[in-house]
Amino acid sequence: MTFDEACHFVYERFSEVPESLYLDALYYTDDDVSINKENEIYGYYNEIMQIVGASEYNFGCSKIVFSFDELEDYVVKIPFFGEWVYDEDAEDDCMYGYTGASDEGYCDDYCNKEAEVYKLFKKNSLDDFVFGTKLAGWIYDNVPVYISEKCDVCGFSYFKDGTAIPKALREIGEKTSEKNNWVMSGDVIANFIMNYGEEKTNEFLKFIRNNGIGDLHKGNVGFDANNNIRLIDYSGFNS
Secondary structure, eight states: OOHHHHHHHHHHHHTTSOHHHHHHHHSOOOSSOOHHHHHHHHHHHHHHHHHHTOSEEEEOSSEEEEEOTTOSSEEEEEEOOEEEEEOTTOSTTOOEEEEEOOTTSOOBOHHHHHHHHHHHHHHTTOGGGBOOEEEEEEETTTEEEEEEEOOSEESOOSSTTOOOOOHHHHHHHHHHHHHTTTSSOHHHHHHHHHHHOHHHHHHHHHHHHHTTOOOOOGGGEEEOTTSOEEESOOSOTTO
16 A cells, blocks of 8 residues: 555544544543543543554554554554643652643644654655654644554564674674763664664764654664664654
8 A cells, every 4th residue: 555545544544533532532641640531541542443443552652553454564643732841749850741731732743743853864865764754634624643654563672583682783882872872772773783884873873863852762663574673753752
Protein backbone atom coordinates (compact mmCIF):
# COMPACT_ATOMS: atom_id res chain seq x y z
CA MET A 1 0.00 0.00 0.00
CA THR A 2 1.40 3.40 -0.99
CA PHE A 3 1.52 6.32 1.44
CA ASP A 4 -1.41 8.03 -0.32
CA GLU A 5 -3.43 4.81 -0.20
CA ALA A 6 -2.58 4.43 3.48
CA CYS A 7 -3.73 8.01 4.14
CA HIS A 8 -7.06 7.29 2.43
CA PHE A 9 -7.46 4.08 4.44
CA VAL A 10 -6.70 5.88 7.71
CA TYR A 11 -9.02 8.80 6.98
CA GLU A 12 -11.93 6.50 6.20
CA ARG A 13 -11.42 4.39 9.32
CA PHE A 14 -10.87 7.21 11.80
CA SER A 15 -13.70 9.34 10.40
CA GLU A 16 -16.05 6.74 11.88
CA VAL A 17 -15.02 7.68 15.44
CA PRO A 18 -17.38 10.19 17.11
CA GLU A 19 -15.73 13.54 17.77
CA SER A 20 -16.75 13.43 21.44
CA LEU A 21 -14.84 10.16 21.89
CA TYR A 22 -11.66 11.72 20.48
CA LEU A 23 -11.95 14.62 22.90
CA ASP A 24 -12.52 12.30 25.86
CA ALA A 25 -9.53 10.16 24.89
CA LEU A 26 -7.03 12.79 23.78
CA TYR A 27 -7.52 15.62 26.28
CA TYR A 28 -6.51 13.38 29.13
CA THR A 29 -4.61 13.87 32.35
CA ASP A 30 -2.46 11.39 34.22
CA ASP A 31 -2.12 13.52 37.37
CA ASP A 32 -3.09 11.41 40.38
CA VAL A 33 -5.84 9.64 38.49
CA SER A 34 -7.69 6.92 40.33
CA ILE A 35 -7.76 3.38 38.99
CA ASN A 36 -11.35 4.01 37.94
CA LYS A 37 -10.25 7.00 35.88
CA GLU A 38 -7.45 4.96 34.32
CA ASN A 39 -9.91 2.25 33.40
CA GLU A 40 -12.17 4.90 31.90
CA ILE A 41 -9.32 6.24 29.76
CA TYR A 42 -8.34 2.74 28.61
CA GLY A 43 -11.98 2.20 27.77
CA TYR A 44 -11.84 5.16 25.38
CA TYR A 45 -8.76 3.71 23.67
CA ASN A 46 -10.33 0.26 23.38
CA GLU A 47 -13.51 1.73 21.93
CA ILE A 48 -11.56 3.66 19.29
CA MET A 49 -9.56 0.52 18.45
CA GLN A 50 -12.75 -1.46 17.92
CA ILE A 51 -14.40 1.23 15.79
CA VAL A 52 -11.42 1.66 13.44
CA GLY A 53 -10.62 -2.07 13.33
CA ALA A 54 -7.06 -1.78 14.62
CA SER A 55 -5.25 -4.92 15.71
CA GLU A 56 -3.60 -3.27 18.73
CA TYR A 57 -2.55 0.02 20.26
CA ASN A 58 0.26 1.32 22.45
CA PHE A 59 0.77 4.71 24.04
CA GLY A 60 3.23 6.85 25.93
CA CYS A 61 3.07 10.31 27.45
CA SER A 62 2.52 12.21 24.22
CA LYS A 63 0.73 9.98 21.72
CA ILE A 64 -1.21 6.81 21.00
CA VAL A 65 -0.15 4.43 18.21
CA PHE A 66 -2.49 2.07 16.36
CA SER A 67 -1.46 -0.94 14.28
CA PHE A 68 -3.57 -2.47 11.51
CA ASP A 69 -3.24 -5.84 9.81
CA GLU A 70 -4.05 -4.07 6.53
CA LEU A 71 -1.13 -1.65 6.93
CA GLU A 72 1.97 -3.82 6.67
CA ASP A 73 4.39 -0.91 6.34
CA TYR A 74 2.83 1.78 8.54
CA VAL A 75 1.45 2.60 11.99
CA VAL A 76 -0.97 5.40 12.85
CA LYS A 77 -0.06 8.02 15.45
CA ILE A 78 -2.47 10.44 17.12
CA PRO A 79 -1.11 13.00 19.60
CA PHE A 80 -2.42 13.57 23.07
CA PHE A 81 -3.16 17.25 23.49
CA GLY A 82 -1.20 18.26 26.55
CA GLU A 83 1.12 20.85 27.98
CA TRP A 84 3.95 21.20 30.49
CA VAL A 85 2.69 22.65 33.76
CA TYR A 86 4.47 23.83 36.89
CA ASP A 87 4.04 21.52 39.87
CA GLU A 88 5.59 22.65 43.14
CA ASP A 89 4.71 19.32 44.76
CA ALA A 90 6.36 17.19 42.08
CA GLU A 91 8.70 14.44 43.22
CA ASP A 92 12.35 13.89 42.28
CA ASP A 93 13.01 17.63 41.91
CA CYS A 94 11.11 17.66 38.62
CA MET A 95 9.06 20.83 38.88
CA TYR A 96 7.16 20.35 35.65
CA GLY A 97 4.81 17.60 34.57
CA TYR A 98 3.11 16.80 31.28
CA THR A 99 -0.64 16.79 31.65
CA GLY A 100 -3.74 17.02 29.53
CA ALA A 101 -4.75 20.50 28.44
CA SER A 102 -8.26 21.82 28.06
CA ASP A 103 -9.47 22.12 24.49
CA GLU A 104 -9.41 25.90 24.96
CA GLY A 105 -5.79 26.11 26.05
CA TYR A 106 -2.39 25.81 24.42
CA CYS A 107 -1.56 22.26 23.40
CA ASP A 108 1.62 20.54 22.34
CA ASP A 109 1.48 18.19 19.37
CA TYR A 110 4.57 16.01 19.51
CA CYS A 111 3.57 14.11 16.37
CA ASN A 112 3.71 17.38 14.45
CA LYS A 113 7.13 18.10 15.92
CA GLU A 114 8.29 14.67 14.80
CA ALA A 115 6.93 15.20 11.28
CA GLU A 116 8.72 18.56 11.04
CA VAL A 117 11.98 17.06 12.31
CA TYR A 118 11.64 14.27 9.73
CA LYS A 119 11.63 16.91 6.98
CA LEU A 120 14.93 18.19 8.36
CA PHE A 121 16.38 14.68 8.44
CA LYS A 122 15.44 14.26 4.77
CA LYS A 123 16.82 17.67 3.85
CA ASN A 124 20.15 16.69 5.42
CA SER A 125 20.14 13.18 3.88
CA LEU A 126 19.88 11.56 7.31
CA ASP A 127 16.42 10.04 6.94
CA ASP A 128 17.88 6.51 6.85
CA PHE A 129 18.40 6.88 10.60
CA VAL A 130 14.69 7.26 11.40
CA PHE A 131 11.29 5.77 10.66
CA GLY A 132 9.59 8.55 8.71
CA THR A 133 6.50 10.33 10.05
CA LYS A 134 4.08 12.41 7.96
CA LEU A 135 0.70 14.04 8.48
CA ALA A 136 -2.04 11.89 6.95
CA GLY A 137 -4.86 14.38 7.48
CA TRP A 138 -7.29 15.93 9.93
CA ILE A 139 -10.43 14.40 11.41
CA TYR A 140 -13.18 16.87 12.40
CA ASP A 141 -10.72 19.73 11.73
CA ASN A 142 -9.25 19.34 15.22
CA VAL A 143 -7.75 15.83 15.39
CA PRO A 144 -4.53 15.40 13.38
CA VAL A 145 -3.66 11.86 12.32
CA TYR A 146 -0.11 10.86 11.35
CA ILE A 147 1.40 7.86 9.61
CA SER A 148 4.84 6.46 10.42
CA GLU A 149 6.91 3.77 8.81
CA LYS A 150 6.52 0.56 10.76
CA CYS A 151 9.49 -1.01 12.51
CA ASP A 152 10.12 -4.74 12.43
CA VAL A 153 11.21 -4.85 16.09
CA CYS A 154 10.53 -2.07 18.61
CA GLY A 155 13.00 -1.22 21.35
CA PHE A 156 16.72 -1.81 21.69
CA SER A 157 17.88 -5.39 22.09
CA TYR A 158 21.59 -5.51 21.20
CA PHE A 159 20.98 -6.00 17.49
CA LYS A 160 17.69 -7.40 16.33
CA ASP A 161 19.16 -10.85 15.75
CA GLY A 162 20.61 -11.01 19.27
CA THR A 163 24.24 -10.60 18.22
CA ALA A 164 26.42 -9.22 21.00
CA ILE A 165 28.07 -5.86 20.41
CA PRO A 166 31.86 -6.32 20.10
CA LYS A 167 33.80 -4.90 23.05
CA ALA A 168 35.83 -2.52 20.89
CA LEU A 169 32.67 -1.14 19.33
CA ARG A 170 31.02 -0.73 22.74
CA GLU A 171 34.00 1.31 23.89
CA ILE A 172 33.74 3.55 20.84
CA GLY A 173 30.02 3.92 21.52
CA GLU A 174 30.60 4.93 25.14
CA LYS A 175 33.23 7.51 24.20
CA THR A 176 31.00 8.88 21.46
CA SER A 177 28.06 9.06 23.87
CA GLU A 178 30.13 11.05 26.39
CA LYS A 179 31.39 13.35 23.65
CA ASN A 180 27.78 14.04 22.66
CA ASN A 181 26.55 14.72 26.21
CA TRP A 182 25.00 11.26 26.51
CA VAL A 183 22.23 12.09 24.05
CA MET A 184 21.97 8.32 23.56
CA SER A 185 23.46 5.38 25.42
CA GLY A 186 26.80 4.02 24.26
CA ASP A 187 25.47 0.63 23.21
CA VAL A 188 22.74 2.22 21.09
CA ILE A 189 25.31 4.47 19.43
CA ALA A 190 27.53 1.43 18.87
CA ASN A 191 24.66 -0.21 17.03
CA PHE A 192 24.22 2.88 14.84
CA ILE A 193 27.95 2.82 14.05
CA MET A 194 27.69 -0.87 13.19
CA ASN A 195 24.92 -0.14 10.67
CA TYR A 196 25.91 3.25 9.25
CA GLY A 197 29.60 3.74 9.98
CA GLU A 198 31.29 6.05 12.46
CA GLU A 199 31.51 9.11 10.20
CA LYS A 200 27.83 9.11 9.23
CA THR A 201 26.74 8.36 12.80
CA ASN A 202 28.74 11.34 14.08
CA GLU A 203 27.03 13.51 11.48
CA PHE A 204 23.69 12.17 12.71
CA LEU A 205 24.56 12.89 16.36
CA LYS A 206 25.72 16.40 15.51
CA PHE A 207 22.38 17.03 13.81
CA ILE A 208 20.55 15.80 16.92
CA ARG A 209 22.58 18.08 19.20
CA ASN A 210 22.19 21.11 16.95
CA ASN A 211 18.42 20.66 16.80
CA GLY A 212 17.91 19.96 20.51
CA ILE A 213 16.38 16.52 20.01
CA GLY A 214 16.27 14.56 23.25
CA ASP A 215 14.43 11.73 25.02
CA LEU A 216 16.28 9.20 22.85
CA HIS A 217 16.10 6.30 25.27
CA LYS A 218 16.20 2.64 24.29
CA GLY A 219 12.43 2.44 23.92
CA ASN A 220 12.52 5.06 21.17
CA VAL A 221 14.62 3.03 18.75
CA GLY A 222 13.74 0.00 16.67
CA PHE A 223 14.94 -2.18 13.82
CA ASP A 224 13.75 -2.39 10.24
CA ALA A 225 13.37 -5.54 8.18
CA ASN A 226 17.05 -5.32 7.15
CA ASN A 227 18.20 -5.33 10.80
CA ASN A 228 19.16 -1.64 10.72
CA ILE A 229 18.59 0.38 13.88
CA ARG A 230 16.52 3.56 13.46
CA LEU A 231 14.75 6.08 15.69
CA ILE A 232 11.04 5.45 16.26
CA ASP A 233 10.27 8.62 18.22
CA TYR A 234 12.38 11.74 17.71
CA SER A 235 9.87 14.41 18.69
CA GLY A 236 12.12 15.63 21.51
CA PHE A 237 9.60 15.06 24.30
CA ASN A 238 10.90 16.47 27.58
CA SER A 239 13.84 18.17 25.86
